[in-house]
Amino acid sequence: MPPEFIVDALEVYSVYIHRTMFLTIATDDPRPIYQQVADGIKELIARGKLEQGAPLPPVRQLAADLGVNLNTIAIAYRELQKDGLIVIKHGSGSVVASSTSTERSQDELLRPLRTALTELVLAGLSSAKILSMVLRELRTVGKGGK
């Protein structure tokens, strides 16, 4: 039986592995990398995988792990901060903001939906098809919603 402090340390590490959440970026994605990072974190927040107050990795760690420029992640974090989704605390890192801190107008929130719908319409999809797609996505994304 190993000493207690080693058992404790192993537990800490195993918790680390099990609670790991992944952010993915793709080189064949037309969106710039900072956008992919911001969208990825937004999606995890929307699904409830990243809860209010959850700490995010420091800019340097995420940039190093993904192998991208420091500014790329800094821009992504600033965008998330601008949208009220994260709070950047200098010196202590970034955390997911509380949902009440998002103070954006309905028009502002609808803008990306309009853009996405326009693209689907231009792609020649029928309204019914678009609606079913939207509902399916909403079911996936909305799992973490209230």
Add this chain to the structure above:
Amino acid sequence: MYMGREFLAIFYIFFWVVRIRGCIRRGRQPLLRGPEWFFNVHVQPDFYTGAGKKILHRYWMRMLIPFVLDIPITMAIFLPRYLEYAPWLLIAQAVWIHVNHVYSVDKAEREARPNAVAEAEQPVASVASSLTPRRLRDYTNPRVEWALALANIVALAWLLRYYLADPQHQNWRVVFGIPVFYLYVQVGMLFVKRVALAWRTPVPQAQAADYMEAREETRKYYLQMCDWFRAAAAAGILFWAIVIRTSPAGFDRLMRIWFAVWFLISVVGTVLVEIKRQQLVKVSLRARPVKMPDLLQQSEIARWPLCYQPSAPMLILKGARGYSMNLANTLAHLGAAYLAGLAMLFALLRMGH
């Protein structure tokens, strides 16, 4: 630093035995994944009968370079019986062996790449990264930290009391030299822990969990090693606080016991490390090697062996000619400051000797 001469010789022989085992392990490394692989390069079926034979042979020869260079240095130290330099030789060799290994693996993989299976050389399209912050406190056991801090404080307080009891007859360098050095070693180990934490973990999306497990297990192993070294240094300070008060005869006896205990710990520790290494190999073999995309254009921005790239987050970049240390990284500054501090400490401790 006092060390029984016979124990130094035994330690050195033990180190050589361990090195032979390490050399065999490193020699087998290119073939661990089977005949289709050379390290992490997926090679063509005829690789080992063609160009690969020479590449493998050259790699093996490079693994022997430290042995070849060691023999004259060892003779220069041991024949005239300058045994006090042996511990420094051990440390220099440990660093040299690892640097040589990392360089040789990188060089061998570069040489093998032209013979790789073409599809395997295509970088993966998706890269994943963990969103869990890696903080030192997440890898720290408070009880261990308290125990280490307490051991250091008690030993230093005891030494201070001993020195202040008769400062006229005590040489402060003798009383505090070794403890201060061991404290500095502990600070160095904390720095190494920070480097291990910053060690990047890019993982392909397809096998993210396997890769993460392998990286975390390896990281955990290095962090635990750092903690063991810190514990050993703290024990050294405690032991010094006890041994300095004893009579010359008692001093010699205690030193012998101390070295005998450490020799036993070294033997047991080596066996445990070897077992752990084999476990790590098993875990890392589960993650199939893939080529990661170079999103930072490292091959263009990283000049060998040093570069200055403030926007690159890594300490070590992989350039076209090999690894390059990024001098713009905070860890490079801390490392340089640590080495400068070490040199100053030695100068201070030697002054007046």
